[in-house]
Amino acid sequence: MHEKRSDTLNVSPILQTDETCAREARLGVMYGLGCYLWWGIAAIYYKAVSHVAAPEVLAHRIVWSVMLLTLLMKLKGRWPVAIHALKHRGVILSLVGSTVLIAINWFTFIWAVAHDQIVQASLGYFINPLVSVMLGYVFLGERLRAWQWLSVCLAVSGVVFMTYGLGGLPVISLILACSFGLYGLLRKTSQVDSLVGLSVETTLLLPLAVGYLVYRAWSHQLMFGHDTRLTDILLALSGVITAVPLLWFVSAARRLRLATMGFLQYLAPSFQLLLGVALYHEPFTRTHLISFGLIWIGLTVYSIDAVIKTRSRVVV
Numbered sequence: 001m002h003e004k005r006s007d008t009l010n011v012s013p014i015l016q017t018d019e020t021c022a023r024e025a026r027l028g029v030m031y032g033l034g035c036y037l038w039w040g041i042a043a044i045y046y047k048a049v050s051h052v053a054a055p056e057v058l059a060h061r062i063v064w065s066v067m068l069l070t071l072l073m074k075l076k077g078r079w080p081v082a083i084h085a086l087k088h089r090g091v092i093l094s095l096v097g098s099t100v101l102i103a104i105n106w107f108t109f110i111w112a113v114a115h116d117q118i119v120q121a122s123l124g125y126f127i128n129p130l131v132s133v134m135l136g137y138v139f140l141g142e143r144l145r146a147w148q149w150l151s152v153c154l155a156v157s158g159v160v161f162m163t164y165g166l167g168g169l170p171v172i173s174l175i176l177a178c179s180f181g182l183y184g185l186l187r188k189t190s191q192v193d194s195l196v197g198l199s200v201e202t203t204l205l206l207p208l209a210v211g212y213l214v215y216r217a218w219s220h221q222l223m224f225g226h227d228t229r230l231t232d233i234l235l236a237l238s239g240v241i242t243a244v245p246l247l248w249f250v251s252a253a254r255r256l257r258l259a260t261m262g263f264l265q266y267l268a269p270s271f272q273l274l275l276g277v278a279l280y281h282e283p284f285t286r287t288h289l290i291s292f293g294l295i296w297i298g299l300t301v302y303s304i305d306a307v308i309k310t311r312s313r314v315v316v
Contacts, residue, residue, distance in 0.1 A: 028255025032264045035248035040271025043113050043121075045241055047280070049234050050114035052223045056216055057238070058107050060224065062202050062209035064239030069199040072243065082196045094190035099201040101183040108175045117172050118276030119284060123162075124176030125269035126295050130155040130302065131181035139185060147305035154298030158291040165287030194250045198243075263303060 049057050073079050085091045112121040130152050136142035144152070163169050187197055216222040224235050253261060273292075276282040 024255045028252050029264075031248045032252035032256055032261060033267070035245040035252060036264050036267040037271065038245040038248070039268040041275065042241060042245075043118050043272055043275050044279075045234070045237075046110055046113040049231065052227075052231065052235065053216075053221070054107060054111040054114055055212060056223060057110050057235070058103070059209040059212045059216075060235040061106060061110075061238040061242055062103075062205045063213070064236055065198075065202045065242045066206050066239075068239040068243050069195070069202060072195065072247075073199050076195070078196055078199070082192070082200055085190075085192045085196065086200065091190055091192065094186050095192070095197065095200050096204065098183050098186040098190065098197065099204045101179045101186065102201055103205055105176060105179040105183060108172060108179065112172045112176075116280065116282055118272055118280060119282045119288065120170050120172045121176060122269040122272035122276060123170060123292065123295070124173035125180070125272065126266070126292070126299065127155055127159070127173060127177040128180050129265065130295075130298060131177045132184055133302070135181050135185045140188075145305060145309075147301055151298040151302035151305070154301065155295050158294035158298070161294065162287060162291035165285075165291070194246055198246060266299065 046057070073082065086095075109121055112118065133142075133144065133148055134152055137144050159170060159174070187194075190197065192200070213222065213224070224232055252264075256264075277284045
């Protein structure tokens with residue numbers, strides 16, 4: 001009897017660990033799908049408030065995000081961490097820089113959706129992973145493998161072809177890709193987690209946001225409280241629109257491999273592209289097809305190379 005009991009005790013923890021890992025992985029995939037799909041269809045929300053000036057939408061996004069994030073930070077007991085981090089000059093400078101970059105990124109996307117440029121916005125987020133690779137090479141001394149160089153060259157070729165075909169640089173795409181790439185670079189070096197970082201960033205932007213809303217009210221241009229009730233509700237929901245997918249992203253990143261997250265990230269610009277073309281009837285010409293095609297091939301090469309490299313490390 002003792003032998004049988006011992007065997008059961010030896011096997012059960014292993015089975016329990018495997019089941020726990022599998023459950024956590026499934027949960028991670030659900031969180032990952034949730035956050036990237038949310039970001040992918042967020043254009044629908046910003047389209048619904050496109051009658052509101054983009055700076056006012058951005059200001060509301062900041063104000064309502066601060067309110068929600070303050071509550072979340074309190075519930076999770078993260079404010080002491082934030083205060084400790086802000087005692088370091090390097091962290092402060094890094095977060096100030098990331099604050100400027102995320103404001104530029106948010107405003108550009110809001111403006112792009114309001115001005116029927118969702119397709120070009122999606123291009124920016126397709127380019128972003130490859131921009132991040134180049135930033136790592138330039139600023140962090142990360143060496144690029146041959147296939148990574150090929151993927152970057154293909155992406156550059158796509159941008160050049162679009163510039164030639166459309167007679168101008170895809171400015172929105174480049175601003176979104178570069179601002180978010182640089183934002184990721186600064187956040188990587190600031191050594192604070194996503195919740196703390198976003199809370200500090202939105203808090204730093206809060207005085208400007210409140211000041212702008214006061215100015216809009218003083219000049220009788222404020223839409224909040226002076227349009228429909230639906231508009232008020234939508235603007236108030238901007239904090240949820242911002243914070244929820246971020247929290248899901250953090251939960252997914254803790255449970256999934258980097259390679260898996262890398263594949264999932266392409267869902268967001270894919271859905272943005274589909275919305276722009278299928279729902280909002282933005283043009284998608286032969287030039288767009290060739291440009292996107294070159295970038296998609298580059299992303300495929302990059303992803304396959306990343307998976308092979310990850311598996312080789314596991315085998316070793």
